[in-house]
Amino acid sequence: MSTASSASTSMRTHMCGSPRETDIGQRVTLCGWVARRREHGEHLAFVDLRDHTGIVQCVLNSDVDVRSEYVVRVSGVVRERPDGTRNDALPTGAVEIGECEVEILRSATPPPFPIDERADSVDENVRLQYRYLDLRRTRMQRNLRIRSAVNAAVRRSMESQGFVEVETPMLVPSTPEGAREFLVPSRKEKGSFYALPQSPQLFKQLLMVGGVDRYYQIARCLRDEDLRADRQYEFMQLDLEMSFVGQDDVLDAVGRSVLDAAEAVTGERPPEIERMTWHEAMDRYGSDKPDLRFGLELVDLGDVFSATEFKAFASASTIKGIRVPGAAAEYGRGQLDRLTERAKQAGAKGLVWLKVGDGGELESPVAKFLSPEECAGLAKELEAESGDLLLLVADEWSVACEVLGTLRNDLGRPPVHQGPYRYVWVVEFPLFVGVDPVSGRPRPGHHPFTRPHPDDVDLIESDPLAVRSIAYDLVLNGWELGSGSIRIHEPELQQRVFNALGIGPEEAARKFGFFLRPFDYGAPPHGGFAYGLDRLIAILAGEENIREVIAYPKTQSGTDPMTESPLPADPAQLAELGLRVLPSVDGDRS
């Protein structure tokens, strides 16, 4: 993140953050914004001059009228500050610029909020409305530069690993599966539309058919789905695809680029990324994106209750629990009711809570239904101690895991940017997830071209939901950074998967022919991955919202307060595109 090469221009000799004691005596010319002025009458004023590198104090002995955020050019001499006036809070605080001549390059209206850390508490809508002022702040400058450093490191990493950057189109055909797309009307072919790419998936796999061998792209992706702290309409992915590889090859390449990026930002290379199967992640953490920074692991209690008389437990295939250390006292009836409500929202029929008393006895509405052996076994398995709160869910395995995983995150999860970085590969995702309520057929877990695990191929017809896939996710501090898979490159296997999805050969040809026909000309075995750069950058920058690492993000409702987009289209523009806007269903009140 060097700024040295950009320091000197025809208008300046140094950056505001650079003057040091070693520069004393030098004549310098600086350009920047007036961060603050401190006037002491007509013949002495201090002006703090700011650019993205920092702040330096300029001493003015004239009465030139400079105010907040004026853009000025200052020529003067670097000199030592008088005894007792050094400012240890500033890197430049040992020196000041004296004998200043000031040229006002542009006067400025007072900004709506202070251009410093106090703006962190300003309404985000106001920050976004004046984003260009927000961007002047140290925090935003730092985030933009971290972003640039990550992009550069990722590019270097991919290039050094023999990947070739290929740009894929932004105007693409609409595809039937996946996220809602943004549509772009065609002017020449009225009534026809392009879509903006939700990912370069189709094109990158065809690059493998095209013999590129190793492709990557820092790709913009667009999805018309609701926005969140970790989701924007448009976002950046490091997208890659490799030929003649297995899972380990892909994980190794992706892992290197992520660790290279992390090292470029933090100066420290994280340890090798650990691996966990999807089943283990669900079983121990109740999530396919487990946050490994904290405990509260799920414990199986099936053995304890194998012969229970308690109906709610006897009828369930899985009984699991978590232990919340020392939480018994702080959770009153109201909070426990809220936890129960949360569990039900997450899909549970109910939530059993037990408090561990001083003598190890269990206090709970259901205690009377449990035998002494069950109470003892439960306390033993959960390693319960006095004052703990125990939460139990009995249901089918997936529900019990997901519900407790939700509670685990609610109760223990730190903000995403806090604590150590815990990367983890989650591998062996199921090929199919759940069942489509309409067709009764399984739904693809990743996408329909994902390669089944070789050990499970024979289960595709007999027990599809048990089939694992060669699909994998990369998770950091409980955020899904990205996902990928080894693809199917043979037509026979592809049709078996389609059959399981209820897609016959004719429908497959109709829906996916444009994609699969090229494979007949010789598709190599291949696989790939894509991870969200905004998310990675946010976490590396210590931000919990990706808007903070995007120069011009959208609000949660998809608007931009600065440009006021989206805006109604000009009727002439619509006519040229052959479009007409229908009146809104609930009536136009304007």
Next chain:
RNA sequence: GGUCCCGUGGUGAAGUCUGGAGUUCACGCCGGCCUGUCAAGCCGGAGGUCGCGGGUUCAAGUCCCGUCGGGACCGCCA
């Protein structure tokens, strides 16, 4: 589509539960004083449709209904 939180001079907050004059605090802004400050200090001043609309009331920032905007989350994101 749903749940929850927020909206008060340019900015941040208090006031809303328990209705009584646009009240308060800090920052910023404008003017004056000030030759070593550094979120300078001191004195003075300006600045408001309490998001918007309706209702209840003698009286609404405060209570009720609706609506708009922002945020967190669920759904959604193959």
